[in-house]
Amino acid sequence: MSKLVERHGWVPESDLDGVSLDTLAIRAGHHRTLELEHSEPLFPTSSFVYGTAAQAAARFAGDEPGNIYSRFTNPTVAAFEERIAALEGGERAVATASGMAAILATCMALLKSGDHVVCSRSVFGTTNVVFGRYMEKFGVRTTFVDLTDQAQWEQAVMPDTRMLFLETPSNPLCEVADIQVIAEIAHRQGALLVVDNCFCTPILQRPLDFGADVVVHSGTKYIDGQGRCVGGVVVGSNTVMQEVFGFLRSAGPTLSPFNAWVFLKGLETLPLRMRAHSEQSLTLARWLSEQPAIETVFHAGLETHPQHALAKRQQKGFGGMLSFKVRGGREEAWKLIDGTRIVSITANLGDVKTTITHPATTTHGRLSPEDKARAGITENLVRVSVGLEDIEDLKADLARGLAAI
Numbered sequence: 427m428s429k430l431v432e433r434h435g436w437v438p439e440s441d442l443d444g445v446s447l448d449t450l451a452i453r454a455g456h457h458r459t460l461e462l463e464h465s466e467p468l469f470p471t472s473s474f475v476y477g478t479a480a481q482a483a484a485r486f487a488g489d490e491p492g493n494i495y496s497r498f499t500n501p502t503v504a505a506f507e508e509r510i511a512a513l514e515g516g517e518r519a520v521a522t523a524s525g526m527a528a529i530l531a532t533c534m535a536l537l538k539s540g541d542h543v544v545c546s547r548s549v550f551g552t553t554n555v556v557f558g559r560y561m562e563k564f565g566v567r568t569t570f571v572d573l574t575d576q577a578q579w580e581q582a583v584m585p586d587t588r589m590l591f592l593e594t595p596s597n598p599l600c601e602v603a604d605i606q607v608i609a610e611i612a613h614r615q616g617a618l619l620v621v622d623n624c625f626c627t628p629i630l631q632r633p634l635d636f637g638a639d640v641v642v643h644s645g646t647k648y649i650d651g652q653g654r655c656v657g658g659v660v661v662g663s664n665t666v667m668q669e670v671f672g673f674l675r676s677a678g679p680t681l682s683p684f685n686a687w688v689f690l691k692g693l694e695t696l697p698l699r700m701r702a703h704s705e706q707s708l709t710l711a712r713w714l715s716e717q718p719a720i721e722t723v724f725h726a727g728l729e730t731h732p733q734h735a736l737a738k739r740q741q742k743g744f745g746g747m748l749s750f751k752v753r754g755g756r757e758e759a760w761k762l763i764d765g766t767r768i769v770s771i772t773a774n775l776g777d778v779k780t781t782i783t784h785p786a787t788t789t790h791g792r793l794s795p796e797d798k799a800r801a802g803i804t805e806n807l808v809r810v811s812v813g814l815e816d817i818e819d820l821k822a823d824l825a826r827g828l829a830a831i
């Protein structure tokens with residue numbers, strides 16, 4: 427047994443020095459227990475026990491490392507955190523109960539009353555609500571700017587700006603922001619840049635490499651990849667993450683061990699899936715561009731996309747999301763959606779199953795008409811999260827939708 431432990435137990439992280447993201451996605455973060463399990467173990471336990479009262483005291487005092495309670499730490503959650511930190515190239519990751527909890531924890535840990543935030547207008551709808559309604563309530567002001575307009579970012583930054591927040595590529599129009607340029611704007615003011623990297627995942631884009639300070643994720647999307655669990659994660663330096671961890675262990679929106687375990691399994695196929703999603707979506711974007719009933723296709727892989735060159739430089743693939751405008755309005759868009767027979771009509775994304783959404787009446791339905799117009803969310807816009815079904819079947823299904831208009 428001891429020989430086996432020596433040979434196989436507690437694989438030190440240094441064994442993975444210099445390996446590629448594909449290997450990290452499969453190997454990072456798994457510290458084997460004495461059972462020498464091959465697959466990552468699941469620890470569905472709320473608390474942990476001690477050999478003696480003195481050991482309990484030492485754990486609570488922080489004199490001895492180890493688990494205490496699963497709101498603080500849990501080995502399965504820790505394995506997921508270590509793996510995603512390795513993939514993003516960050517010092518430390520802290521997992522959260524949802525993508526929104528990741529964003530909330532980042533704000534609660536890093537902002538205080540009187541601080542100012544600059545946020546891209548085209549972020550996930552609920553992110554807008556967190557900044558615009560809840561942070562505002564506690565004295566944190568937010569200025570919203572156009573994602574791709576550098577001058578607006580520069581002008582919005584004030585002496586009390588502490589955070590810049592963006593999501594690239596954007597949802598649903600696939601606009602791309604230059605992370606390096608916006609990180610420089612943030613740092614000139616002593617502010618932090620937070621990037622929601624949900625659409626690309628570290629496989630296609632690593633914001634920390636371009637100077638971002640914090641990365642947030644909804645694990646619910648591509649990290650899981652099969653639509654099973656809700657969860658999130660924050661990645662950054664040890665200093666920043668100590669604050670985020672402090673908030674989470676006190677306030678409580680931590681990730682459940684089961685969801686962490688599902689995400690660990692999801693990460694193992696993430697490189698493969700992201701490459702396949704990118705290839706499928708580009709093929710579909712090109713095909714859609716040729717359809718007479720379609721006015722415009724939004725996909726950063728198309729040469730006609732305004733930030734095509736930037737996306738090529740900043741990303742290792744264009745991802746699985748695309749959107750398009752049909753000729754007509756809501757009626758035509760709905761007819762197309764209802765005419766499909768394979769793709770799922772749902773707002774979720776990042777799944778191996780292709781999903782189709784009408785943003786104006788679902789994900790962006792609560793925006794005012796002015797905000798919709800400013801965000802480019804027209805009634806004829808349709809969003810597709812391109813999954814991994816046979817591409818010819820997807821084309822045939824969308825052709826069926828187009829024929830129904």
Ligand SMILES: *Cc1c(COP(=O)(O)O)cnc(C)c1O
Pocket residue numbers: 524525526527550593597622624625643644645646647656657658
């Ligand atoms: C879904 C999503 C979120 C929120 O994540 P949840 O896990 O649903 O809380 C945040 N950002 C982006 C870009 C998303 O797509």
